[in-house]
Amino acid sequence: MMYGKLSGAALAALVLSGCQSPEAERVTSPSLSYQPLEKRFVEPGCQREHCSEVTVSSLVFPDDPDLSDELKRRLLALAMDMTDAPADPPQEWDGYAEAFFARAGEDSEMLPQFMASEAQMEASVYAQHDGLLVLELTSYVYHAGQAHGLPSTAFMVIDERQSRAVSLDDMLLDGQDGAFQEALLQAHRRWMAEMGYDDQYVINWPLSESRNVAPLEDSWVVKFNVYEIAPYAVGQPELFIPFEDLEGVAKPRYLGQ
Known part of the structure; x- marks a missing residue:
């Protein structure tokens, strides 16, 4: 049987196409376009020196x-007061501000000697790589009379190739949640050693499960809110899980592959 001859250039192209590295096959997607969003609401009718405020520093696509x-x-x-959350939470910035100022007015009447209430909401880019956009959402809510405000944090991971937010379940292989929790336990032990905490600390502040996870370029970060695994003064601990601990646990898409 006769086969047609390939030119040198065509043969070289065929050989090269069969030997491309995974990096050469990686799809590079255009980044999502986003813009800053800034809003500020001040308690209406306030005549005091310090008035309650709601500030927003977010993004829009x-x-x-x-x-x-x-x-x-x-x-x-994220910015809702979980101890006093309404059955139908606000869906708009101004609706949130209205509800917050109603509570702030009551606080000011009962506790006029304290600073004004305030709520801050922010969304910022935490990481962007391999067609993934990781946003960090933060809030800080203080009601007059409290010892201190309550900060909260959460990641929002956007798969730019799919134009949608993905969860931990989306990033894990089927049936690997237990293996992920074991990798998180190892990360917690490393963090404990770095912080110089002993076994008594673990008894007082045990590791809790968290699904607040973000994939980075060489690891995953799991971030906890205050009081979840540490006292308020420690802040919001970040535990890092290297990619090698997630092989066979997470989908390759979220391991930089």
């Missing part, structure tokens, strides 16, 4: 209103 709405929904939920 001009070409993807669904993602913009999802980010707003998550940020508003």
